[in-house]
Amino acid sequence: MNWVCKPYLDKFVIVFIDDILRYSKDEKEHEEHLMAILELLKEKELYAKFSKREIWIPKVQFLGHVIDSQGIHVDPAKIKSVKDWASPKSPTKIRQILGLAGYYRRFIEVFSKISKPMTKLTQKKVKNEWGDKQEAAFQLLKQKLCVHQFWLYLKEAKILSYISMLRTKGWELC
Structure with missing residues (x-):
């Protein structure tokens, strides 16, 4: 088309x-x-x-x-369950969350910087230790997704x- x-x-x-x-x-x-x-x-x-x-x-x-x-906004129906997400503990769960959040990355200023602590845990040869940095990144991503801010017009x-x-x-x- x-x-x-x-x-x-x-x-x-x-x-x-x-x-x-x-x-x-x-x-x-x-x-x-x-x-x-x-x-x-x-x-x-x-x-x-x-x-x-x-x-x-x-x-x-x-x-x-x-x-x-x-402008263009995040569809509230697509992310309404985000606020109830539990902290991901496995690389697979982290990838799933980063996948959805990544789809809406244009709505999240400095997305890659915020998600970096979580992204590192998905790499091979990196010990999977969920710590304060990862939890803070996860909570910030959830917050940014739930705010429904938009800046594409x-x-x-x-x-x-x-x-x-x-x-x-x-x-x-x-």
């Missing part, structure tokens, strides 16, 4: 596999963007399934994030549109 939407990527479109996220400043621009995308899809013989399309919405959940006119995006596309060559999939 990236090659199809290439002319509009990072201008007013974000694509992930067969999902298209469209963002606009106002209703007029939103309508223009919608028409441009629909024309492009028609040209390439791609069809949107109406039951999967959402347009004229102020907020959308997309790839584990919530996107609205204020879509340029003046006010209206969002999310279209899930199916390459059906005209056939409606059930």
Whole structure:
């Protein structure tokens, strides 16, 4: 889908596999963007399934994030259990926690510095001793994830549109 939407990527479109996220400043621009995308899809013989399309919405959940006119946020549903996490004691558990936290690293300032004491315990030939440094890093990561702070912004995006596309060559999939 990236090659199809290439002319509009990072201008007013974000694509992930067969999902298209469209963002606009106002209703007029939103309508223009919608028409441009629909024309492009028609040209390439791609069809949107109406039951999967959402347009004229102020907020959308997309790839584990919530996107609205204020910017990109951590999806609260994805991290609601974070505050109840117990301290990980094994390298496997540490990797699992660092994996989720790493997905949201863009929301955590100096993520690699904070997570370093935990990351060291996942390396081979390092004795697995959970200490005060690791516990402090773990608690700080949990705190940062639960704050839902955001600092990624879509340029003046006010209206969002999310279209899930199916390459059906005209056939409606059930």
